[in-house]
Amino acid sequence: MNRPGLVASKPKNWSIFQQKMRNFKPQMRPFHLVIVYGILFVVSLFITLYGFITYSMGFEFKKEYNAQNGQIEFNVELQHSISEPVFLYYGLTSFHTNHRRFLASRDEKQLAGKDISEDALKDCDPRISDGIGIHEKYPCGLVAEAIFNDTFSIYSNSSLIKPSTANIYPSYETKLFRCPNDDCSSQRVNVTDPHFINWMRPQPFANFRKLEGVFVDGMPQGVYTVKINENIQGGQQSYQPSLKGSKYFVLSTRQWMGKRSLFIPIFALCISVMCIIVSIFYMCVSRYDQHLKEDYLQRHSMKIVQSSDKRQY
Structure with a gap:
């Protein structure tokens, strides 16, 4: 028997209420990671150069x-x-x-x-x-x-x-x-x-x-x-x-980042070096992954050709 209270409190049959929303699961492949770390490298390198230039132009x-x-x-x-x-x-x-x-x-x-x-x-x-x-x-x-x-x-x-x-x-x-x-x-x-x-x-x-x-x-x-x-x-x-x-x-004198200091330029330089190392690593991984895919497709195509030849025979 349906109780009026339970019917009134029943959530609507919408995706957002019934947890039926489509989930978003991005997969960061090596090529995408190279792009992300490359952008971070450019930004860090700009901060490094600008920091060293402003430091050299300052007075202390x-x-x-x-x-x-x-x-x-x-x-x-x-x-x-x-x-x-x-x-x-x-x-x-x-x-x-x-x-x-x-x-x-x-x-x-x-x-x-x-x-x-x-x-x-x-x-x-x-x-x-x-x-x-x-x-x-x-x-x-x-x-x-x-x-x-x-x-x-x-x-x-x-x-x-x-x-x-x-x-x-x-x-x-x-x-x-x-x-x-x-x-x-x-x-x-x-x-x-x-x-x-x-x-x-x-x-x-x-x-x-x-x-x-x-x-x-x-x-x-x-x-x-x-x-x-x-x-x-x-x-x-x-x-x-x-x-x-x-x-x-x-x-x-002061710089754009506060008092005259080399902390932020050196820190940004370390970040840029780390980004370029990680980018090179993922480039190698991406290249190796591409070779694996080509090798897999080549072997798979050879199996298809062999199976079709057997059927023709």
Whole structure:
């Protein structure tokens, strides 16, 4: 007996409801694979050539420094004018900002300008108080305590030129850093400073660069004098000899893919080499497969001729 409920819930006799749709099973033969890998080879080769060309056309000056008596001075000579923006970086090696304990030693509520008691600053351990034990540090934590505070001064014809600090960090992070009552004058560190915000962003590797500023209008041809003041604080004096780390001053332009680097061109070159090797392999397979087919058809045709001769006999 048919029940009304079952009849009403019965799906329609359509292919899409009854799983009767025709399936699509493409078969990639060796010839088709040669075409696919050939196209991928051409694209990778284009990226490789374009990457190497743009890298050679770019500009980068990199110098390792270790200030004697807290100060170092050197010259940078530009053979030609640079009209595009020039980016000023500082680089560090053997500095693990992604270490779990180092990364967790901060308090987001305190950085956002909220009044937090010392008892609530457990995440900042071991840098919670100012060492006297009277009041908490602001900002607290290892990340803020280890801030890179070397200063760079660049002179052109004895005139100080300052890079722009606008947009050296993502704009959405501005609301994450505020001083209590919006008053930063009485604080040990101005948490709204662009350099501080940029420093508080962790890096995935121990060797990294951080953006210090941008010369938006480029740099004209000439000789520039760079003065670096090394502000030793919180045990930074033993950073280089003990951890075998180094500090770098970097001036560089950017490429279409970001900062000046050979990673993407070399990676694309490896892909193109792999594609050409795989294409040659499948070409050999396709040729061998064609010989098998010809041999099969020849033997099959010979059998047909022999069987027809026997019938005629």
